Amino acid sequence: MNLYVLLKMVPDTVEELDVSADGKSLDAEFLRFKLNDPDEHALEQALLLKEKHGGKVTVVTLDAPEVDDVLFTALAKGADRAVKLPVDQAGLGTTAIAKVIAEFFASHAGEITADTLLLPGSQAIDDLEGEVAPLLAAALQLPYLGVVCQVTVTEGKATVTKEFAGGLRAEFEVTLPAVLGIQSAERPPRYVPVAKVRAAMKSAPIETVDSTPPDRPLQLEIERMYKPEAAGRAELFEGAPEEVADKLVDVLAKSGVI
């Protein structure tokens, strides 16, 4: 199979996020980036499909801080090819990002064959303008399904499980080539030792494919960005675990559960 995984870096929300002086974007100075969670699952799903059906896994990303580490990690995990599109992702909305990726797939470097699956993460925490997966599918006129948690391929067709709500899922049949927005892989993303990542850095190159920076970074007009005001802030208990636990037991007793 010809498997493409589209990787997107997002701000790590474990760190404090601050708004920059213009009030319209995140302050980049102390921002730390990580791979979007569902994208990590998309990579895992691609590796599982490759193990089952053979073929090649190509990871594709725009330029972003710390992205090289992510690409080398993907290679160390078993991806065959890492492609960086040299357009800075900062300040680009998903429409512009999808446009850059679509250009790659229109080129020889991103050939779409009859056994191709494009696997972006289902969504990202900064998808203000929509998700990459459906936008890309629209641009390439390929079938699309999102919130995918299982993929089985037989004879040019994929049987794909999509999550609804309340634990309800449904199975769909999708004709290849197609775009599947992956929510979670069939197995937890694999771990790769740092030594293997270092080895990939030495032996596997990151390929760069010429790309056109989009003329319109955003479709929307951002008026301002701000931190939410804590509307109903929790009553906080402080102190050593012993003291805090006593207060929590009082709350539990008051709620009538003990």
Place this chain on the structure above:
Amino acid sequence: MADPILVLAEQLRGEVTDITFEMLGAGRTLAAAAGAPLHVALLGSEAAALASQLGVADKVWVVDNPQLDLAPAGTVAAALKALMDQTQAGIVLLGCTNVSLGIGSMLAALAGLPLVNFCRAARVEGGAVVCTSQLFGGKILSDVKLPDGRGVVSIYPGAFPAEAGRNDQTPPVEKVDLPVEAPKVTFKQYLEPEAGDVDITKQDVLVGVGRGIQTQDNVELAEELAQVLGGATCASRPVIDQGWLPLSRQVGKSGMSVKPRVYLALGISGAPEHWEGIQNSQCIIAVNTDPRAPIFDGAHYGVVGDVLELLPVLTEKVKARKG
């Protein structure tokens, strides 16, 4: 009068879902402010039977075509685009839900319109619609303007009251035929939720664990607390994805919505996807090392601290209190 505001009614297994009424309420307010009529698109073979529930709208467009039953996002988006052209709708509201995911982006691409995702609030300002969007797991809000007052808005579940979208009037219904292309994604079957050993939607006390629990072994600490409280453990997505608890224990967007008397959120940051599933709990107690975690904005009681230190102590104290 301004161009119509069009709501895409969402349905699952023959029922109109809550998000539809939340969007109708939001749409009604926007329509009043903009001086626009409020329309609804209801698609699929069960559409005609469901239309009577949408009395808040000024008009319901029924597209009674079985090819639109559980149709893929691309097919629904193409039908909506045709309806927009026919009705001159300027703003389209749809659900930021798993059911509808992708339709908005596809429609925006087809119609050449901008889309605002994760919308929690919306207002009309000088003829333009300004939406408040919730980004980065709920840590940042962004006010965005739809240029030219046209666009697609994806409404976050639970952000607008559903009551505002319900009444007992019968709306004017008009049937419309739209060209529907044969979908390249076809529905095969539902996969029912796995029956777990415990039904977490029926528990009085839930001990919810998130990333902060760190390892599978530590889940046992939460299990011990749940046992002494006579409740059960459950988890946010990352813990389920790791396989530390079964799928039947997942709380949030794809998982269960729960409403226990007490929900303990341990090492859970409170991302919107999880919050969606716990917001109806009577009392939420959050424990997290990050004092700025969004969970503290919604919880009733909070502890900024290490859940792994607190858990064994709390379990012993509960035991002692129960005697």
